[in-house]
Amino acid sequence: MAxxxxxxxxxxEEISTRPSLLHNIFLRNLSAKIAALPMVxxxxxxxxxxxxxxxxxxxxxxxxxxxxxxxxxAQYERLFKTARFVGSAENLALYGVLSLVFTMVVGFLLxxxxxxxxxxxxxxxxxxxxxxxxxxIVTGLVWQWIMNPNYGIQKVAFDxxxxxxxxxxxxxSDTVIYGLVIAGLWQGTGFVMVLMLAxxxxxxxxxxxxxxxxxxxxxxxxxxxxxxxxxxxxxTTLVIVGSGIVRLYDLVVALTQGGPGFASDVPAKYVYDxxxxxxxxxxxxxxxTMMLVTVLIILIPWAYIEFxxxxxx
Amino acid sequence: xAVDTLEPRGMRPRPFFTPRKIIIYSLLFFIxxxxxxxxxxxxxxxxxSLDEARGGNIxxxxxxxxxxxxxxxxxxxxxxxxCEGLKVGFLNSMKITIPSVIVSVLIASINGYALVNWxxxxxxxxxxxxxxxSFIPYQVMLYPLVIILRELHMFSTxxxxxxxxxxxxMPILTLLFRNYFASLPPELFxxxxxxxxxxxxxxxxxxxxxxxPIFVVAMILQITGIxxxxxFGVIFAGNQNYPMxxxxxxxxxSTQGVKEYNVNMAATILTGLVPLAVYFISxxxxxxxxxxxxxxx
Numbered sequence: 001m002a003x004x005x006x007x008x009x010x011x012x013e014e015i016s017t018r019p020s021l022l023h024n025i026f027l028r029n030l031s032a033k034i035a036a037l038p039m040v041x042x043x044x045x046x047x048x049x050x051x052x053x054x055x056x057x058x059x060x061x062x063x064x065x066x067x068x069x070x071x072x073x074a075q076y077e078r079l080f081k082t083a084r085f086v087g088s089a090e091n092l093a094l095y096g097v098l099s100l101v102f103t104m105v106v107g108f109l110l111x112x113x114x115x116x117x118x119x120x121x122x123x124x125x126x127x128x129x130x131x132x133x134x135x136x137i138v139t140g141l142v143w144q145w146i147m148n149p150n151y152g153i154q155k156v157a158f159d160x161x162x163x164x165x166x167x168x169x170x171x172x173s174d175t176v177i178y179g180l181v182i183a184g185l186w187q188g189t190g191f192v193m194v195l196m197l198a199x200x201x202x203x204x205x206x207x208x209x210x211x212x213x214x215x216x217x218x219x220x221x222x223x224x225x226x227x228x229x230x231x232x233x234x235x236t237t238l239v240i241v242g243s244g245i246v247r248l249y250d251l252v253v254a255l256t257q258g259g260p261g262f263a264s265d266v267p268a269k270y271v272y273d274x275x276x277x278x279x280x281x282x283x284x285x286x287x288x289t290m291m292l293v294t295v296l297i298i299l300i301p302w303a304y305i306e307f308x309x310x311x312x313x
Numbered sequence: 314x315a316v317d318t319l320e321p322r323g324m325r326p327r328p329f330f331t332p333r334k335i336i337i338y339s340l341l342f343f344i345x346x347x348x349x350x351x352x353x354x355x356x357x358x359x360x361x362s363l364d365e366a367r368g369g370n371i372x373x374x375x376x377x378x379x380x381x382x383x384x385x386x387x388x389x390x391x392x393x394x395x396c397e398g399l400k401v402g403f404l405n406s407m408k409i410t411i412p413s414v415i416v417s418v419l420i421a422s423i424n425g426y427a428l429v430n431w432x433x434x435x436x437x438x439x440x441x442x443x444x445x446x447s448f449i450p451y452q453v454m455l456y457p458l459v460i461i462l463r464e465l466h467m468f469s470t471x472x473x474x475x476x477x478x479x480x481x482x483m484p485i486l487t488l489l490f491r492n493y494f495a496s497l498p499p500e501l502f503x504x505x506x507x508x509x510x511x512x513x514x515x516x517x518x519x520x521x522x523x524x525x526p527i528f529v530v531a532m533i534l535q536i537t538g539i540x541x542x543x544x545f546g547v548i549f550a551g552n553q554n555y556p557m558x559x560x561x562x563x564x565x566x567s568t569q570g571v572k573e574y575n576v577n578m579a580a581t582i583l584t585g586l587v588p589l590a591v592y593f594i595s596x597x598x599x600x601x602x603x604x605x606x607x608x609x610x
Contacts, residue, residue, distance in 0.1 A: 031512035032431030036439070039424045039487065042480050043439050047446030050457035066460075110344065116337050125600070126593070127345045130352075133592035133599070135541030137558045138585045141565050142351045145358065145574060146371065156370050186351065191603060198604045243448045250543040254562055271452040276548065281456065288452040295448055303445075 051292065058286040064279030075286035085287060088265040091177055095266070096245045098181045099188075103241055104234075106185065107192025112222065114193065115200045125197075129190035136187065140254025143183035144170065173263030176256055180264055183255055188244075192237055199233030200226065235302060242298045246291055267291050359383060359579035366575040382573070386580035390573075392563035399580050402560030406540055406587075408471055409556055413478035414535040418528065421483055425490025426516050430502050440487070447484035451544060462549065469551025477545045482538065486531050489602075493527040494520065530602040533595045537588040557584045 061071045079085050110128060114121060131139065146152045149168035157165035169179035203226055211221040227234065249268035252258055258265040267287055275284035354371050359382050361375040369376075388398040395401075427433075428440055458477065459468060467473035501523075505515045521528075546556035555563075561584045565577045592599050 029431050029433055029512070032427045033433055035423045035431075035512065036427045036433070036436065038420045038479075039427075039443060039483065040439055042483050043442045043446065045461070046454055046458065046480050047442060047449060050454040050461075051449055053457040054453050066456075113337060113340060113344075118337060118341065122596070124341055124345060126596070127348050129600070130589065130592060131348065132603075133537055133588045134585045135543065135558050135588070137541075137543050137562050138581050141561070141577065141581045142355055144565075145578065146351060146354060151367060151574065152371055156372060159370060186348065190348075194600055194604060239448070243450075247450050247452075249452075250558075253543070254566070257566060268450065268452050271455075272544075275456055285456065288450065288455075291450040292453045295450055299445070299448055 054285050055289050055292070058282065058289045060282060062281035062285065064281065066281060071282075075282045076290075079283060079286045079290070082283075084262050084265060085267070085270055085283075087262055088267050088270045089290075091264060092246070092248065092266045094177050095180055095184075095248065096242075098178075099184050099245055100238070100241060102181065102185055103188050103192050104238065107189045107237075108196045108227075110189065110193040111196035111200055114197055125190075125194070128193055131187045132190045134187065136250035137254040139183055139187045140251050140256075143179070143186070144255050147179055147182075170256055171260060173260050176260065176264040180251060180255060184248075184251060187251075188241070192241065195233060195237045196230070199230040202233075203229055235305065239298060239302050243295055246294050246298075355578045355582050358575055359386075359582055361575050363571075363573055363575055366578075382575040382579040383583070385573075385576045386564075386583055390564045390576055390580060391567065392560050393567060399557060399560055399564070399583055402555060402557035403583070405550070405554050405560075406557040409474055409478070409546070409550065409554070410536060410539045412471075413475045413482070413539050414532055416475060417479040417482040417486060417535055418531045420479060421486030421531065422490045422521070422524075422528070423516065424483070424487040425492075425494050426520055428487070428491045429494040430499075430515070431512060440491070443484045443487060447481075451481070455548060459548070468549065469554070471550070471554050474545055474550040474554065477549050478535075478539050478542070481545070482535055485534070489527060489531055489534075490524075493524055497523060526598075529595075529598055533591055533599050534602040536591050537599075540588050 057066050058075055059070050059072060060067050061069050061074070114124060118124070147154075147167060147170050149155070149166075149171055152167065154165060154167040157167070169175040169182070207225060207229070208221065211225060216225075247268055248266050249272070252264055252266050252269055256264040258269050267290065271284045271288045271291070273284075274280045274287065350372075357374055358366050358371060360378050360380070361369070362377065362379055362381070365376060386398060387400050387403075389396050390398045428436055462468040462473045462476070465473075467476065497520075501519060502515060505519055510518070540556075541558060542556065543558045543562070546554075546559045550556060550559075561580050564580055
């Protein structure tokens with residue numbers, strides 16, 4: 001009881017010496033809060049608000065306009081019964097696995113090659129990285145020309161007498177995804193190389209000396225010492241490349257338009273077509289929510305490793 | 314002679330042509346060829362007449378060099394109904410890119426400054442959500458954004474697409490500026506604060522002049538990123554404001570008529586020219602930009 005009265009007595013005094021709570025929340029650092037308003041709005045309205053809106057409305061029977069009638073998982077059931085969507089997800093999975101493995105491996109090998117104290121390093125890096133400065137549209141159109149069976153590499157080989165040589169990946173529905181992978185690799189490996197090179201350079205020269213003294217061959221040093229030490233860079237690169245893959249859209253539009261048939265269709269294109277061309281919002285929103293789920297599956301383990309409990313570094 | 318008996322000192326001079334070096338450089342050479350040949354094919358094709366482009370070898374040098382495809386791509390190539398060439402798209406891309414870069418870099422720099430020096434309750438929470446937001450597929454947010462912009466009467470306008478670029482450029486740029494400002498000595502800020510300078514004065518007179526390098530990096534990142542954008546341009550800019558990438562795709566992938574491969578390749582190079590120029594001029598800064606975005610602070 002005595003304590004309570006004491007607290008009650010001291011309270012008014014505290015308020016009088018400190019600015020009011022209201023003042024504290026809104027007026028302290030007012031300029032800073034006004035300046036941060038665009039960020040706050042972006043986070044609340046776009047990243048949280050818009051995403052939530054899409055997820056919620058994916059459970060409605062929205063047609064060409066959003067509707068408030070909830071239909072449970074009906075849109076999702078329909079989505080997974082639609083051959084085009086299932087096909088697009090399979091295409092993306094195949095593209096994703098190939099693209100992820102090859103960009104990481106090739107990017108890392110290129111970085112190792114660049115790290116051999118070579119001359120003209122800047123020149124080589126400039127050459128390997130310039131496709132990354134180009135848009136996917138430009139990339140797609142160049143490779144469309146190169147892989148054109150009537151005019152491209154196949155024709156060159158044919159004219160040279162290799163009449164059985166085939167390089168018509170884009171016209172064949174079984175191989176079109178490999179065409180996408182090749183074009184994507186050309187554009188993106190330079191980026192991975194730069195990140196990996198930064199990772200390699202961050203490793204202490206002493207580690208290399210110690211490994212050399214112990215007589216460990218270079219390839220084993222890379223595999224068992226250097227790569228584990230570069231874990232942070234490798235994982236960050238994986239996440240960036242991975243979430244880029246889920247978004248894959250421009251390259252498909254430019255290189256194949258999703259064809260032949262729907263053989264190179266991807267979820268992002270499915271979403272766009274259903275939302276903006278076919279006026280079937282519910283399907284578009286359900287498909288986009290599935291894209292979000294895919295990203296979360298990539299992101300959550302990463303966030304856990306990176307920021308979760310028991311962080312060693 | 315005495316000289317002969319002396320042991321050489323220092324490292325033994327290594328011959329340049331060791332087998333290891335030959336392997337490394339020939340590998341690098343072949344890899345460079347792989348990366349360069351599409352550009353080479355684009356350039357030679359764009360300098361050929363249509364007959365030569367269709368009939369000949371894509372690797373062959375033009376027998377007769379012609380710049381007509383370039384003029385046609387720029388001036389008269391058709392996108393659907395209109396035949397005004399890429400110059401329209403070039404102008405639109407300029408009109409989109411320049412204000413978007415200025416606005417987004419400005420806002421992100423202020424964000425970074427506020428996040429480092431003027432923390433308020435929840436500022437870090439907003440920052441973390443902002444970073445994670447950059448991984449959300451754009452497709453998830455497209456439709457609600459269309460509704461919002463329509464309500465603001467900004468759908469299919471330049472302002473609308475500029476706003477969209479500012480919003481989606483914010484995570485990476487804010488991260489960039491936050492990390493940079495955090496690396497500056499805090500005494501600078503404190504001293505200015507003691508001397509009575511306020512939020513904006515410290516930003517304009519102390520922070521900005523000290524961080525010109527990071528402004529350059531941010532601008533390079535944004536110029537290439539926004540110029541190369543396709544999705545936001547096609548959805549939010551509206552037909553009359555289509556950026557160059559959208560126009561290029563419409564020219565090349567339009568189904569009607571004979572495909573003019575030489576014109577297409579000239580158009581493709583023209584569209585890539587601005588980011589390529591930025592890339593070659595900026596050199597190491599470009600590398601710094603993409604590495605800074607990936608390495609967390």
